[in-house]
Amino acid sequence: MEFVRLLLVFLHLLGMAMLVAMFFVQNRAGKDAPLNKGWLHGVGLQLVTGVALYALAPLTDKEYNHVKLGIKLLVLVVIGGLAAANLNKPKAPSWLPQTLVGLVVVNVALAVFWQ
Ligand code: HEM
Structure with a gap:
């Protein structure tokens, strides 16, 4: 069972990395780009794991x-x-990527500092 837990933690950490990476992918796509679906995939992975x-x-x-x-x-x-x-939406609101990644960072802080 410990292996299953470690596997889930492994995927949970990759999900976190994916959400942080989405911020950079979104920035690279430019101001006029729609929101990348990868955000929701990362959310799904974090939820399930x-x-x-x-x-x-x-x-x-x-x-x-x-x-x-x-x-x-x-x-x-x-x-x-x-x-x-x-x-x-044809174009993601300019405030959205920073807000999403900010909330991801809030969850990382909660995970690490609140024991
Ligand atoms: C954006 C969303 C999330 C992020 C970025 C995130 C991030 C993290 C990180 C970095 C850890 C490792 C902490 C450590 O080892 O000290 C962790 C552990 C954990 N997270 Fe999350 N998390 C998210 C959402 C959730 C949700 C929604 C749940 C469940 C309701 C959850 C349940 C857990 C559990 C149970 C652990 C401990 C795993 C263990 O060490 O056995 N997480 N999370």
Whole structure:
């Protein structure tokens, strides 16, 4: 079971890296580009791996901070909601990429500093 947890943490960290990378991909595409679908793929990966880690806690002998994970989930829902709401626009709003990556960084900070 420890291997499954490590595999999920591995994918969870890659999901985080993907969301940070999306910021640079979005910037490279220019101001007039639509929002890249990769944002939502990263959100999906974080959601699936994060919730799986939480759900498997009794089997992996882990005790997670429920409040912290609830807030991380809320932040992720905001990221996903903002991305989904702007996905079909011909041009992504200029404030959106910074806002999305800022919220990703908030979740990294919550994950690391709130033990
Ligand atoms: C943008 C969204 C997210 C980011 C960037 C993120 C980032 C991270 C990072 C960097 C860690 C490693 C922390 C460490 O080892 O000290 C972590 C761990 C974890 N995350 Fe997330 N997370 C996100 C969303 C979520 C969500 C929505 C959940 C579940 C509700 C979740 C559940 C967990 C759990 C359970 C761990 C601990 C894994 C373990 O060490 O066993 N994460 N997260």
